[in-house]
Amino acid sequence: MNEFRRRSLLGAGLGLGALAATGTSHRAEAAETRMAVQWFGANDRAKRTFAVIDLFEKRNPGVKINGEYGNSTDYWQKINTQIAGRNGPDVFQTEPNSIADYARRGALLALDPLLGKAIDTSGFSPEMLDLCRIDGKVYGLGLGLNSFGMLYDSEVFTKVGMAPPDEKTSWDDYAKLSVELTKANKRDGWFGSCDGSRYSHALNVWLRQRGKDLFNNDGKLDFTADEAGEWFSYWDKIRKAGGCVPADVASQDQSSIQTMPLVLNKAGLALMYSNQLVGTQDVVPFKLGLTVYPNGGPGAKPGLFYRPALIWNMYVRGRNQEMAAKFVNFFLNDPEAVKILGVERGVPMGQKMRDLVMPDLNELERKTVDYINFIADKVGPYPPPQPVNSNQFTNIILRAVADEVAFGRISPSEGGRKLINDTNAVL
Known part of the structure; x- marks a missing residue:
């Protein structure tokens, strides 16, 4: 059984009751620099994400990431249960319709103190950072631009x-x-x-x-x-x-x-x-x-309208926020990681990373980039942040x-x- 299949089964088979019951082991793992990362999406996204996780672990000996994914319905139920139990994953994925809700419920860490420091945002324009700004603070970073x-x-x-x-x-x-x-x-x-x-x-x-x-x-x-x-x-x-x-x-x-x-x-x-x-x-x-x-x-x-296709967020009670920030930065800015991810989560936000992936894109992936360019004169302003429970x-x-x-x-x-x-x- 390869690593992708092993982790996939772990993500699909770990029930909500088991998550609630493993709080002690999670605390022990935190001392060993273990970290939980969760997202939703299809198998292609999982393959790419696990490949980046493996690369990150290779670059950071002693760090072990428990990566889990599932379909959107199961994913949100699981995240909500974990957050209600104050046991959310260190890094987890939201999207434009959900980030404001989680931010206003106090589940997300405001990233402003980390921007430009632990997390390099030099490739992000102010407008792109604003896509994840809620009530004056940045609570996430877009993983790609889409519509x-x-x-x-x-x-x-x-x-x-x-x-x-x-x-x-x-x-x-x-x-x-x-x-x-x-x-x-x-x-x-x-x-x-x-x-x-x-x-x-x-x-x-x-x-x-x-x-x-x-x-x-x-x-x-x-x-x-x-x-x-x-x-x-x-x-x-x-x-x-x-x-x-x-x-x-x-x-x-x-x-x-x-x-x-x-x-x-x-x-x-x-x-x-x-x-x-x-x-x-x-x-x-x-x-x-x-x-x-x-x-x-x-x-x-x-x-x-242009939107962040998907967003990485850090849990406000995360067990290893320093390592979580390092992972988010790696995901967004490491050239090898960016090439692995391609445009599956949307066209890279920063022009430097967009230029980096373009030569390796196949015909289908280029269609995604071409589409984002094609609608430039067909988009309106970004909508207001959505309210709690939206x-x-x-x-x-x-x-x-x-x-x-x-x-x-x-x-x-x-x-x-x-x-x-x-x-x-x-x-």
Whole structure:
């Protein structure tokens, strides 16, 4: 059994009860310079991350890192349990929709005293540091730059003789395209599109094109029940016309690469993130294409924005913060580590590291960089930090609302009201 498999099984098999029960051994390990690092993502990300961990251990004799990963649903449950028990990992991964929540709950270490010292941020512009600044302090460092991106099965479009979506595709065009693609492919159990009603990130783009956002500067929802109802109605019409996967297929989607209808070969279009092109191509047999989300039509505002694809954070009660800072610095700035990571977590933030990886990128990885450059004139301002408990919004829209609408248990308008009420109840 190789090291990657051994660590993968450790991450998947270590239950929450076991974590709570091993507090004594963790304290003993801390004296031996042991450190815990956790993240979520697909196998390609795990392979790259474990390779960097191995390199870090080689460069730092006597240091042992317990690396663990899992799908996003299990990951957040585990992190929340650990933090509630004051036993969080030394370094762990968040993303733009969750960092503010953890920072404001006091779970993250403010990194400002470490910046420019233990952690070299000379390659970060002030604007990039601001992407992880919450209430005046920097609580994390972006591991790469990305944005929202539509992935699609390019081979199926060639097969049926249809043009794939591009930057000129509107939401109305997307609806028609999804239905036409289902009909043209003529395959049982296969549909043109995923069910985008379930994705908070897709709703975010749609709202921003209308001058709104998920949350405003006061930490309140920035859209109305009627607007949410219109969103669910849009997808309900596509579903009933056969353009997107039905409820029983959509409900199996955990918003992870492995469970996406596109990856399961049950849909041709997916509303994802640009950096996921690499990890998704790694697990599908067909060639993928990448383009922007549907546009909002004439006069619409930009729906896209640059974002830190993923973020390293340090636990405020970490057992070895000095070594944790050294690891984060190594991950971001060591040339060999940066080359191993490539663009799977997004395009490197600093130009020096971006230039370093470019010569080694394959055609697919270069598409990710090209996409980030392509949307430069299509992005809007970065949204306000999200409020405490806002990370529950993703599960609310998935399970409590979108699935209920898809199964016909509530109407789209009822779904809009439920999304507002259920979210307000936890904020």
